[in-house]
Every structure is written in C-alpha cells, then in structure tokens.
C-alpha cells in the first residue's frame with residue numbers, strides 16, 4: 001500500500017450463511033481521506049460486508065482492522081468509541097428535541113460525557129460550540145433552534161449526517177445515503193458529501209450510480225461475495241469484467 005496505513009482494512013474476510021457465501025475472501029483497504037464506494041448487484045454481499053465492519057455480524061473467518069486495532073470480534077459500541085461512525089436512520093432523530101439538541105446528544109454519546117441533567121449538557125459550551133459548527137457544515141445552522149419535527153425529509157437527512165460527523169469519526173460508513181430521496185434532495189446530498197472531500201475516510205454503499213461516480217475516489221465491485229475489481233471511477237467504468245457482470249447490464 002505504498003507505505004500508507006489504511007484507516008480500515010479487511011483480510012480474507014469470509015461470511016457464510018448456511019449455503020450462501022456472502023463474503024468470499026474479501027481483502028479491502030480504505031485509505032486515509034478517500035471515499036471508497038462498494039457497488040454490486042442485489043444480493044452481492046454489500047450489506048453483509050458493512051455489518052461485519054459495524055459488528056452486527058461476526059465473520060466466519062478473516063480479520064478486520066481499524067487503524068492499528070483488530071476489531072474482528074469487538075462489540076459495536078466499542079468500535080464506535082474507537083472512531084467508527086455510521087449513518088443513522090432518520091428514526092434516530094428525536095423529533096421533540098431541537099435540531100441542535102439532537103447533535104449535542106450525538107456528540108455527548110461519543111465523548112463519554114455523562115451529564116446527570118440533560119439541560120446542563122445542552123448548555124455546556126464544549127458540546128454546544130462543536131455541535132453548532134457541525135450544523136453550519138451541513139447547512140442547517142439557521143435551523144438549530146427549531147424542533148426537529150418541522151424539518152423536511154431532505155433536512156432530516158442533513159441532520160442525520162451532522163449527527164454522524166459531529167463526533168469526528170475516523171471511518172465513516174455511509175449505507176445508502178440517497179435512499180428514498182428525490183432528484184433534488186439527492187443532488188443536495190451529493191453536494192454535501194462532496195464538501196466533506198478529504199475530511200473523512202469513507203465507505204459508501206449506494207445504488208445511485210450517478211452519486212457513486214460523482215463521489216468516489218475508488219470503487220470496489222462486489223459480485224457473489226467477491227471483489228472482482230477495485231479502481232478509480234474511470235478504471236471501473238472501462239473494466240470489461242465489471243461491464244459484463246454488472247455495469248453493462250445497468251447501462
């Protein structure tokens with residue numbers, strides 16, 4: 001890897017579900033600061049791969065390393081404390097709290113702050129300031145004091161993103177960030193993710209190929225649990241094996 005230590009890597013990752021080999025000897029490297037997209041047909045094993053990284057599934061064999069730490073069999077909450085950030089579902093936004101309070105809650109959860117009284121957490125400037133800065137990053141600064149329930153769907157997804165990046169994760173897992181979005185919302189999300197360029201080491205799983213090709217520095221193609229190619233968007237677009245087994249059919 002040219003002497004660069006990956007932010008996250010897997011070696012020989014195997015996940016077997018009775019008859020199905022959902023991960024077939026996956027060697028994967030996420031380089032510092034890159035957006036590395038994983039694409040592949042339905043059932044290729046993308047979700048299974050992500051779930052092994054988050055700790056929702058343990059691999060049948062192989063190894064997962066976050067920085068220098070072997071996390072293969074570590075619990076999810078410990079992985080999060082070590083710097084794994086995962087996009088929340090919209091349902092994790094507490095609708096009765098303000099936009100800012102939701103971000104503060106996310107910062108607080110990661111920082112290990114244990115305030116006995118919630119109002120003290122909301123007032124604590126060491127939580128407030130970074131939360132406000134993060135809201136500015138995602139374009140929601142003006143809505144900080146509104147109850148989250150008044151946000152439009154696209155804004156909720158921006159808030160969700162703020163809640164993930166607020167704790168400055170070393171590795172950001174984005175599992176279908178464009179899911180359920182219309183054209184305009186998707187374009188805004190692509191712009192938002194582009195504004196993060198270089199800031200996070202990001203694994204992106206996404207079915208929207210326009211978004212993938214706009215955002216990814218590198219793309220790995222998963223077919224039947226195996227990575228059949230890894231390369232720049234241009235290399236992947238031109239790869240005959242990828243075209244035959246996946247992109248060709250989509251095009």
Ligand SMILES: Nc1ncnc2c1ncn2[C@@H]1O[C@H](COP(=O)(O)OP(=O)(O)OP(=O)(O)O)[C@@H](O)[C@H]1O
Pocket residue numbers: 017018020021022040041042043044045046047048049
């Ligand atoms: N808990 C499970 N038990 C049994 N088989 C499973 C389980 N989870 C996934 N599989 C199988 O593993 C294979 C990979 O599934 P996975 O959901 O990881 O694919 P995917 O690439 O995420 O698909 P999609 O794009 O449709 O979300 C599929 O054949 C699936 O049926």
